[in-house]
Amino acid sequence: MTNEMRALTKAHPREGLWLQTAPVPEIGPDDVLIRVRKTGICGTDIHIWNWDEWAQKTVPVPLITGHEFAGEIVELGRNVDGLDLGQRCSGEGHLIGRKSRQSRAGKFHLDPETRGIGVNEQGAFAQFLRLPAFNVVPLPDEISDDIGAILDPLGNAVHTALSFDLVGEDVLITGAGPIGIMAAAVARHAGARNVVITDVNQHRLDLAAKVADVTPVNVASDDLEDVKARLHIKQGFDVGLEMSGNQVALDQMVEAMVMGGRIALLGIPPGKSPVDWSRIVFKAITLKGIYGREIFETWYKMIAMLQNGLDVSGVITHRFDAADFAEGFATMKSGQSGKVVLDWDNI
Numbered sequence: 001m002t003n004e005m006r007a008l009t010k011a012h013p014r015e016g017l018w019l020q021t022a023p024v025p026e027i028g029p030d031d032v033l034i035r036v037r038k039t040g041i042c043g044t045d046i047h048i049w050n051w052d053e054w055a056q057k058t059v060p061v062p063l064i065t066g067h068e069f070a071g072e073i074v075e076l077g078r079n080v081d082g083l084d085l086g087q088r089c090s091g092e093g094h095l096i097g098r099k100s101r102q103s104r105a106g107k108f109h110l111d112p113e114t115r116g117i118g119v120n121e122q123g124a125f126a127q128f129l130r131l132p133a134f135n136v137v138p139l140p141d142e143i144s145d146d147i148g149a150i151l152d153p154l155g156n157a158v159h160t161a162l163s164f165d166l167v168g169e170d171v172l173i174t175g176a177g178p179i180g181i182m183a184a185a186v187a188r189h190a191g192a193r194n195v196v197i198t199d200v201n202q203h204r205l206d207l208a209a210k211v212a213d214v215t216p217v218n219v220a221s222d223d224l225e226d227v228k229a230r231l232h233i234k235q236g237f238d239v240g241l242e243m244s245g246n247q248v249a250l251d252q253m254v255e256a257m258v259m260g261g262r263i264a265l266l267g268i269p270p271g272k273s274p275v276d277w278s279r280i281v282f283k284a285i286t287l288k289g290i291y292g293r294e295i296f297e298t299w300y301k302m303i304a305m306l307q308n309g310l311d312v313s314g315v316i317t318h319r320f321d322a323a324d325f326a327e328g329f330a331t332m333k334s335g336q337s338g339k340v341v342l343d344w345d346n347i
């Protein structure tokens with residue numbers, strides 16, 4: 001095996017990413033080396049491309065970016081057992097510490113020392129990725145590399161959607177980005193009665209309606225109250241999944257909820273944003289912040305649901321060779337796409 005590879009790198013502290021030659025990572029005794037086949041472009045990668053304030057504060061330069069991937073194990077560290085060469089896999093991109101109270105209690109997703117591949121550590125937009133064996137998630141044969149490459153954002157959707165009991169409930173999702181759309185599919189699969197999804201981007205609402213059995217609502221032109229009446233939702237939505245990061249959407253959600261409703265917040269507002277707390281208090285609403293995926297319960301559940309009829313394949317709208325990454329990023333930035341997947345086989 002050659003000791004050089006191609007990798008999409010934040011090589012300079014300015015807008016853009018650069019496809020460069022980099023050394024193939026050396027693995028430690030508890031790691032595996034993964035030959036990357038497919039990767040997904042995430043909103044986080046767009047922040048890193050744009051080199052916005054968050055990226056400047058967070059991302060070291062140079063750094064190989066990317067954290068959504070599927071591939072195959074090509075080397076095993078000497079302490080690794082239970083995994084085989086040639087095993088197809090995806091993996092958890094949050095590298096956790098083992099010292100915190102939360103980690104030692106098995107609540108790995110709450111470890112405060114978590115570091116992200118492609119954000120703080122070398123990432124997956126490359127021909128090879130080093131990953132702790134602990135983080136590897138083997139892929140069953142029936143899950144394709146394309147779907148394997150979007151399990152990370154699907155995991156965000158699953159973690160959020162399964163935060164509250166959805167069976168027979170009326171669910172409101174604000175934001176029909178890729179994660180909102182996948183959450184809609186999960187809520188439907190998990191037994192919600194009505195799933196309503198809002199956005200201001202009609203292209204994305206049309207995609208949502210193609211991927212999942214949902215009621216799309218363009219809040220720029222349609223009144224959510226009318227939609228509630230049409231669906232015979234008498235009081236309000238039982239469960240809200242906030243997936244836009246937009247203040248207006250959160251306000252609208254709080255208004256549209258039933259007394260005692262439950263809201264899971266995944267969307268990240270750009271900065272501090274005003275919240276009408278008294279409305280939340282008087283409606284006795286429960287709020288839950290969501291970060292990442294539960295390690296590894298979310299992975300278990302999402303793979304089980306994919307094996308049991310959950311279909312999110314329609315959310316992948318574009319595929320490019322990794323060499324054409326610039327086109328992939330432009331497509332993501334246009335807002336006229338779902339997930340964009342890059343293929344690393346022919347680089």
Ligand code: NAD
Nearest residue numbers: 175177178179198199244245246249266267268290291292
């Ligand atoms: P995205 O930016 O592609 O989608 C957000 C959508 O919200 C867009 O389609 C946008 O048009 C829509 N929107 C804007 N204003 C709206 C309004 N007033 N009402 C309804 N919709 C509105 O994002 P994504 O990749 O699908 O991710 C969803 C959110 O989750 C983002 O905020 C992202 O930063 C966040 N996120 C959080 C975590 C976490 O661990 N907490 C992980 C991944 C992503």
Ligand code: ZN
Nearest residue numbers: 042068152153
């Ligand atoms: Zn992501």
